[in-house]
Amino acid sequence: MWIASVANIDWPSRTGLTPAAQQAEYRGWLDLAQQRRMNAVVVQIRPAADAFWPSTYEPWSQWLTGTQGGNPGYDPLAFMVAEAHARNLEFHAWFNPYRVANHTDLSKLAASHPARTNPGWTVSYGGQLYYNPGIPAVRAFVQDAMMDAVARYDIDAVHWDDYFYPYPVSGVAFPDQAAYAQYGSGFSSIADWRRHNVNLLVQEMGAKIRAAKPWVKLGISPFGIWRNAGTDPLGSRTTGLQSYDAIYADTRRWVRQGWVDYIAPQVYWQIGHPAADYAELVRWWSETVTGTDVHLLIGQATYRAGASGQDAAWQDPAELTDHLTLNRSHPQVVGDLHFSAKDVRADRIGAVSRVATDHYRRPALAPAGTGGAAPAAPSLTSAVRGTGGVTLTWQRGSTGSTAGYAVYRLPGDGTVDPCALADARHLLGTVRASGGSGTFTDATAAAGATYRYLVTALDRRHHESPASNVRLVTGGGATFSVVVDNATAGGFTAAGTWGTSSYLPARYGANYRFALPQAVSDPAWFSATLPAAGAYRVEVWYPADPGYNSAAPHLVATANGTVTATVDQRVGGGQWRVLGTYDLAAGTRQVVGVSRWTSTPGYVVADAVRITRV
Structure with missing residues (x-):
């Protein structure tokens, strides 16, 4: 997700916070990214010719x-990179190349600001101040300013958004005619010259990054439309603003020439939009990256979901998740970026929760880039069951450059099928490499269950090694039983329509979830890993209240289909209540759901379940 700093959109929430308060806020954004199982953050560190x-x-x-x-009293960029990497999140440093200020008064800038010492570099347009992209000295300076961060900090990518030349103001020409007269020799039009200036910035910056740190990516998130097919047969079947013509961004060329490592077009329209259909633009961008080494991510208008004033399509909680479902039909799409962090957190109409439930239920590895090579496989030295779960330890492989590890768990014993590691259900998580060894604790391991564990190594470009040796952890003959609380990581999913409360003391754990009954398919699900097929006793825990539902539907996903049992949640709370004994299949999946689909009044509550083999 994008974390925007300009105008304090996301972080810091306001100016003047203490370093401790700024750092606490930033950690909160990373916690949100982890909660939603994202694997990268894009943080704005040069919003307006200034620096974090x-x-x-x-x-x-x-x-x-x-x-x-x-001076903020600390180094925000060093802190942000370290905190992201501690969670094994990629840190994409977001720069705005040419914006100087959201006003036009040079005297308001810091006295030492390069725009004040070089006023001839700047132009005023649309009430804002910009560096002139057509001046070679400007292009060299902004590259140097950005490369300063590349050279000094362990960032994973340089990221630009859609701002190069500004968006046109009706009836007002961008005032760079003097620069065109001085530097535009050989170009038949000022438009071609402007595109050339932006092309040079992209091409030169990419070359500088690769020369300094080949593993650092250059990614750009441009306006979603390159050109319309009505203007250019190579364009998309759209009728919107054309970035090639309006803001001089020849995005198709950047991809086809391989000047960027990833492209993340801002496809900020709904499926079926009359001028810019999301489905059409994803198709066009997928075809554009085909045959190149450029990764395609889609910039998602998460800020539109449920927001007042947006089209009716954005009031549908399914719109955003439908985007990601559609992406699956285009294998060129390897991920998504959400604008912005505050909208991910707001989760209006439960749209982000729907995305997380439908698409982000498991961790994911970032796509492998070009260059580099997979490191040697690590050696998994131990897997020990303890009171906190199963703790794994391993040693780094003998060759290659290891930046991180991926940890896998397979149920049962026996030979491991190599294809099993391609199944995301078996990926437990990732760990940043540090030193010659590593460790990971599987806190979700069920008592009495038998598992096989493996670890792979990853380099900075996400090339994955062969798997380590297998370590088997047996159930030790104990009766299998697992408790899944509504706060269990990876064990509970519910849409934003489900509230959270800690009001009643008879709850299990810190809180419970609740929702009003309604004739909609909107269950809260408890997931578990069952070691083997067989008969299991299923119990539920809830805090009772006279105002709660007298017939709360509970769904049990048995080996023979889903069955429903109702619970009177007005009474009998604060203890385990047996739903019944059911035949359940082995593996990791949703086992027990609490449904809102009932005609009886009163909140339905989802708190905890216990599943015991009998």
Whole structure:
């Protein structure tokens, strides 16, 4: 997800916070990314020709302290990269190349600002101040300013959005005619010259990054339409603004020439939009990257979902998740970016929860890039069951450059099918590499269950090694029983329509979930890993209240189909209540659901379940 700093959109929430408060807020955003099982954050660190690090080229950003040039008292970029990597999240450093200020008064900039010492580099347009992209010295300077962060910090990618030349203001020409007269020799039109200027920025910056740190990616998130087919037969079947013509971004060329490592077009329209259909644009971008090494991610308009004033399509909780479902028909799409963090957290109309339930239920590895090679397989030295779960330890492989590890768990014993590691249901998580060894605790391992564990190594470009040796952890003959609470990581899913409460003391754990009854398919699900097929006793825990539902439907996904049992949640709470004994299949899946589909009044509650083999 994008974490925007300009105008304090996402982080920091306001200027002037103490370093401790800023850091706490940022950790909260990373916690959200982990909760939603994202594997990267895109953080804006140069929003307006300023810096979120002690730059040798530009002043401290005003969005930190409220005063441009004001020292925040720590190094935000060093802190942000370290915190992201501690969670094994990629850190994509988001720069805006040419924006100087959201006003036109040079005197309001810090006295040392390069735009004040070089006023001829700037132009005013549309009420804002920009560096002139057509001046070669400007292009060299902004590259140097960005490369300062690349060289000094362990970032994973340089990221740009759609702002190069500004979007046109009706009836007002961008004032770069003098620069065109001085530098535009050989170009028949100012438009071609402007596109050339942006092309050079992309091409040169990509080359500089690869020369300095070949593993650092260059990614761009441009406006979603390159050109319309009515203008250019190579364009998309759309009728919207054309970034090639309006803002001089020849995005198709950047991809076809391989100047970027990933492209993340902002496809900010709904499926079926009359001028810019999401489905058509995903098709066009998929065809554009075909035959290249450029990864395609889709920029998602998460900010539109459930927001007032948006089209009716965005009031449908299914719109956003339908985007990702559609993406599956285009294997070129390897991921999505959500704008922005505050909208992911807001989860209006439960749209983000729907996406997480439908598409982000398991961890995911980032796609492998070009260059580099997979490191040697690690050696899994132990897998020990303890009170907190199963703890794995391993040693780094003898060759290659290992940046991280992927941990896999398969139920039961026997030979491991190599194809099993391609099944995301077996991926437990990833760990950042540190030193010559690693460790991971599987807190979700069920007592009495038998598992096979394996670990693979990953380099900075996400090339994955062969699997380690297998370590078998047996159930030790104990009766299998597992408790899944509504707060169990990876064990509970519910849409945003389900509230959270800790009001009643008879709850199991810190809180419970609740929802009003309604004739909709919107169950809250408890998932578990069952070691073998057989008969299991299923019990539920809830805090009772006279105002709760007298016939709350509970769904049990048995080996022979889903069955429903009703529970009177007005009474009998604060203890385990038996739903029944059922034949259940082995493996990891949704086992018990609490449904809202009932005609009886009162909240239905989902708190915890216990599943015991009998």
